[in-house]
Amino acid sequence: MRTEVVVTGLGALTPLGGDVASTWAGLLAGQSGITALTSPEFADLPVRIGGRLPVDPAQALPRATARKLDRNQQMLLLAARQAWTDSGLAHLAGTGQAVPGERLAVSVSAGSGGLLSILETWETLKEKGARMVSPFTVARFIADGAASWIGLEIGAKAALETPIAACATGSEALRRGAELIRAGWADVVVAGGGDASVHPFLLASFAAMRALSHRNDEPARAARPFDKTRDGLVLSEGAAVMVLESAEHARQRGARVYAELAGAGVSADSYDFAQPDPTGEGQAAAMRRALTDARLAPDQVVHINAHAAGTPVGDRLESVAIRRTLGHHTSDAVVTAPKSMMGHLLGGAGAAEALATVLALHHRVVPPTINIDDFDDEIALDVTREPHELSGGVVGALTNSFGLGGHNSVLAFRSVGAT
Known part of the structure; x- marks a missing residue:
């Protein structure tokens, strides 16, 4: 009999809100999270619109923690915390009913890894020299950084997965999470994806591909799927994470189930x-x-x-x-x-x-x-x-x-x- 995989926890930071409730409310209301990018570093770009988070993830973390993480890692860690709490698993710690680390996995990734940290470190190296390069640099830019930080926080020992597939990265991370449960390697997997992509480097690069909308004067109306006048995508930043769980494990602990990842x-x-x-x-x-x-x-x-x-x-x-x-x-x-x-x-x-x-x-x-x-x-x-x-x-x-x-x-x- 095939193991059923269900969704028991949700977490998100998107241009529509800093959590799942505000993001969902924004979607239902038809709210746009796209705004003009008015900072000086965007001034000379052909595209000056994007979707920024309404909250600063660095401000939601202790300073000592935030400085160790790339922006995408900050977003993913916060989304994972939301999902973990939402699943009810956080409340089982210390009760004897917590998920053993050997049955707990993470499948989380960012499509561009810690690109912002790479760019920042390169500028530091050129302008200030090697002595000013942060000792946290490798942990911030390495592709599996987000999965590792989440795994450390929840004590995941079954597996740490980092699928990367460009714009399909988040979907592939969820697919791999379900596979780990179906294969019997884990009972619970924290899975999802994110990217911190609103940066002049990425905007200039995608604009050079002619992939972006140029509606700089109408940010909220720029993303126009299925409209005859659509002229490209709009880059945004954000992260979403789910707690995936075998249906049997969820039933045994009386978990609330959102849906089955069938x-x-x-x-x-x-x-x-x-x-x-x-x-x-x-x-x-x-x-x-x-x-x-x-x-x-x-x-x-x-x-x-x-x-x-x-x-x-x-x-x-x-x-x-x-x-x-x-x-x-x-x-x-x-x-x-x-x-x-x-x-x-x-x-x-x-x-x-x-x-x-x-x-x-x-x-x-x-x-x-x-x-x-x-x-x-x-x-x-x-x-x-x-x-x-x-x-x-x-x-x-x-x-x-x-x-x-x-x-x-x-x-x-x-x-x-x-x-």
């Missing part, structure tokens, strides 16, 4: 580094595999959280892939695009959008997609522009994450009942 599917386009396969077959293959793994039929999918970055080609091809996967049941699945509000969190996007999918199933309501003034008639999908209530009963949902380099990662969730 399956996952992956594929690779092997077509072009920046452009997706124009047939949409790679994305469709990942979706089909997620459905098969979850034992969900196309007619059981009532919601799709689309990758929908707002690029002219990407949004259209994703709609092709969805139609190839669901066929005549496509119109039965309500689609939403959280990037219209949060922007693109890069390594955090897959995790944050998976979190939104879980909450949609848990609360039985799908958040809207904003900034659609002129819907692209090539997008033959039911994209909701208002909060959309879901029907009762056990239903399924997919969340898509497609990354640079041809990574396709899809997660399938199943509801466990209405709240």
Whole structure:
């Protein structure tokens, strides 16, 4: 019998809020977290908009701790703390019912690692010399830094995983977390992703690829998935983390369950580094595999959280892939695009959008997609522009994450009942 994996804890820091409640409220309200970047270091850039956190993660940590961590590690550690507390596992410490470290794992990653610390250290080295380089530099920029800090805090000894797959990083971290539980290596996994990506270096680099929206005068309206006038993605920062748990372990301790992480599917386009396969077959293959793994039929999918970055080609091809996967049941699945509000969190996007999918199933309501003034008639999908209530009963949902380099990662969730 296959081990079921459920979600028992949630944590997030996004441009919409410093926790899950404020992020979810912002999504349901159709609130934009995209603002103008007015600091001097952004002044000469062709793109001067992005999604910044409304809270400073460094201020939420003791100074001695914050200085050891890169910004993405700070975000991920705080999101993990939220999820750990939300799961109820934090309250079991010292009661004899806590999860043994040998049955506890972490699968957390940032798509760009500690890039901000690398850039900061390079400037310090050039301007002040080697003696002024921080002894914490390696721990701040190393790719597995966030997983290691979280593992140290909760005492995880089963495994520390750091999947990196560009924009699909968060989704892949969740997939790997579920695999660890299914394989019997862990009972509980803290899993998710994040990125601190609002920096002149990254903005200039993505702008050079012609990947970003140039709506500098309309920040809140710049992220426009599925609109005819979409002109690129909007870079944002943020992190989202979930506590994944075997269903049996959750039942034994009486845990509140948000949803079941029922399956996952992956594929690779092997077509072009920046452009997706124009047939949409790679994305469709990942979706089909997620459905098969979850034992969900196309007619059981009532919601799709689309990758929908707002690029002219990407949004259209994703709609092709969805139609190839669901066929005549496509119109039965309500689609939403959280990037219209949060922007693109890069390594955090897959995790944050998976979190939104879980909450949609848990609360039985799908958040809207904003900034659609002129819907692209090539997008033959039911994209909701208002909060959309879901029907009762056990239903399924997919969340898509497609990354640079041809990574396709899809997660399938199943509801466990209405709240």
